[in-house]
Amino acid sequence: MITIKHVKKILFVVIGLISFSIGVAGTILPVLPGGPFYLIAAFCFTKSSERLDNWFKSTKAYDKYVVGFRENRGMTLKEKIRINLIADFFIVLSLFLVDILFVQLIIVALGLYKHYYFIKKIKTI
Incomplete structure (x- = not known):
């Protein structure tokens, strides 16, 4: 019998794998950052x-992107x-x-929000 607990675990596995895949794509492609997706994957895999x-x-992705962020709760200025x-x-x-x-207006708004988020919400270490 499938319980709610099993469904949650399956959902976390699926979301974790999708996030990890997007994170890998973000590491390879400069279009999107991989770090946040690795954090989501870490959370989902833990659960x-x-x-x-x-x-x-x-x-290596965990060592490079997640450990530093978890320990310091921020990013270097260079990153x-x-x-x-x-x-x-x-x-x-x-x-x-x-x-x-x-x-175009949506793209500009998202770009401005990205700068706000990186400056105000992510601590510089």
Whole structure:
């Protein structure tokens, strides 16, 4: 019999795997940051399966992106600048490729919010 507990574990595994995949894509592609998705994956794997949690904690991605953030609760200035410059390049590129004014305004608003979030919400270490 499938219980609510089993459904939650399965849901956490699925969300964790999706987040990990997006995190890997974010590590390879400069379009999106991988770190936040690795944090979501770490949370989901901890809640879902001890085996998945142990596996994820043994990866290089966990060491590079999650451990530092968990211990320091922030990012280095160099990481912040690198992520923002790469993201800004693609935001500006998107503005030139999109012809719809409403979409351009949304892109600009999201870009401004990204800067606000990185400056005010993520501690610089």
